Amino acid sequence: MKRIAVLTSGGDCAGLNAVVRAVTQRAVAGYGWEVFGIRQGTAGLLARPIDAEKLEISRFEGDLLRRGGTFLGTTNSGNPFDYPTQDGGRIDRSEEIIAAYRELELDALIGIGGDGSMAILRRLAQQGGLNLVGIPKTIDNDLGHTEVSVGYDTAVRVATDALDNLQPTAASHSRVMILEVMGRDAGHIALSAGIAGGADVILIPEIGYQIESVARKIAALRVAGRNFALVVVAEAVTTESGEAVTQYQPGGAKNYGGVGHYIAGRIAEATGAETRVTVLGHVQRGGSPTATDRLMGTAFGVHAVDLIEEGKFDHMVAWSEREVTAIPISEAIAGYNAVDPQGSLVKTARGVGICFGDT
Ligand SMILES: Nc1ncnc2c1ncn2[C@@H]1O[C@H](COP(=O)(O)OP(=O)(O)OP(=O)(O)O)[C@@H](O)[C@H]1O
Numbered sequence: 212m213k214r215i216a217v218l219t220s221g222g223d224c225a226g227l228n229a230v231v232r233a234v235t236q237r238a239v240a241g242y243g244w245e246v247f248g249i250r251q252g253t254a255g256l257l258a259r260p261i262d263a264e265k266l267e268i269s270r271f272e273g274d275l276l277r278r279g280g281t282f283l284g285t286t287n288s289g290n291p292f293d294y295p296t297q298d299g300g301r302i303d304r305s306e307e308i309i310a311a312y313r314e315l316e317l318d319a320l321i322g323i324g325g326d327g328s329m330a331i332l333r334r335l336a337q338q339g340g341l342n343l344v345g346i347p348k349t350i351d352n353d354l355g356h357t358e359v360s361v362g363y364d365t366a367v368r369v370a371t372d373a374l375d376n377l378q379p380t381a382a383s384h385s386r387v388m389i390l391e392v393m394g395r396d397a398g399h400i401a402l403s404a405g406i407a408g409g410a411d412v413i414l415i416p417e418i419g420y421q422i423e424s425v426a427r428k429i430a431a432l433r434v435a436g437r438n439f440a441l442v443v444v445a446e447a448v449t450t451e452s453g454e455a456v457t458q459y460q461p462g463g464a465k466n467y468g469g470v471g472h473y474i475a476g477r478i479a480e481a482t483g484a485e486t487r488v489t490v491l492g493h494v495q496r497g498g499s500p501t502a503t504d505r506l507m508g509t510a511f512g513v514h515a516v517d518l519i520e521e522g523k524f525d526h527m528v529a530w531s532e533r534e535v536t537a538i539p540i541s542e543a544i545a546g547y548n549a550v551d552p553q554g555s556l557v558k559t560a561r562g563v564g565i566c567f568g569d570t
């Protein structure tokens with residue numbers, strides 16, 4: 212009988228509970244193994260006593276499959292290799308995590324995370340000889356070599372719903388509505404929700420923009436008789452002089468946020484239009500997971516456990532051509548998945564008249 216652990220890491224997203232449920236079902240009912248859920252990502256393995264709970268199938272009999280967030284908790288701070296101390300310094304606490312893996316007498320660890328988490332977990336696994344299997348999740352959809360990451364579909368749905376709600380009020384008041392969405396350094400959420408939600412302008416970090424181009428689009432809409440416009444802006448879009456708009460966080464981290472207000476001001480100056488800004492923020496990470504996120508999360512959970520049974524470690528499950536596959540975690544991290552400016556979705560958007568601010 213094997214003993215395995217599972218943790219959720221990085222920013223939370225919808226569908227994580229579905230993944231943990233599938234891992235538990237497959238490991239406990241399928242193979243007769245023991246499963247431990249680590250709380251708060253790497254923080255649970257740094258805590259003493261180790262912050263973990265034994266997971267039984269009965270834990271999932273309620274509505275966990277349908278709930279957003281992660282019942283295990285997660286963290287996207289406190290990198291164990293560069294852990295902040297109270298006096299403002301940094302220390303390497305990686306050996307404490309490796310010791311926790313040994314103390315729990317684990318045969319393998321399943322890490323559910325995005326690019327940042329995969330990099331940290333892989334480094335720990337290599338240093339300590341831990342058997343790691345990865346499962347991709349991130350609303351940003353920026354992991355390489357997988358067509359799907361858990362959480363992205365729900366984030367796109369939430370952003371599309373926001374555009375659906377903004378359109379009537381935009382039309383009622385003859386306004387230009389700016390919707391700022393998340394995505395870290397990639398514009399996937401902005402692009403997909405912008406197309407699905409009928410945006411007129413989409414600004415993403417992968418395509419440079421000029422405000423004059425956006426203003427021309429809004430003027431053309433007016434000439435055509437339209438009294439409103441919907442503009443979607445990805446959070447990593449910079450000012451025209453190339454500066455990222457960020458908020459300082461304790462410990463020196465910087466979070467994106469606020470570029471929507473900059474864009475709104477510039478559009479108002481350039482067009483004379485009345486503008487309003489909605490910064491969608493963490494709403495995109497919540498909500499009940501879509502069917503796709505539950506489905507992919509469940510498929511990934513089952514296959515990750517099967518990879519452990521096969522002894523295929525240092526791999527991440529991935530979705531490719533209607534199948535679950537496994538790719539080396541190193542490749543998933545190395546192949547950052549930004550929006551392809553020549554790709555089908557950008558062509559689709561241009562094909563329905565959406566302006567990227569570059570023409
Ligand atoms: N203990 C930690 N676990 C995970 N990430 C951490 C931790 N400490 C710091 N980080 C950093 O925080 C960031 C986490 O955000 P990041 O977006 O990369 O997470 P992720 O796992 O990729 O998931 P998501 O993209 O959904 O947030 C990464 O850049 C990572 O290096």
Ligand SMILES: O=P(O)(O)OC[C@H]1O[C@](O)(CO)[C@@H](O)[C@@H]1O
Nearest residue numbers: 222287350351393394395466467
């Ligand atoms: O939860 P936090 O720390 O504010 O992080 C926000 C970031 O996390 C994500 O939601 C997921 O990586 C990004 O889209 C966003 O930039």
Ligand SMILES: [Mg+2]
Nearest residue numbers: 325326327349
């Ligand atoms: Mg990430």
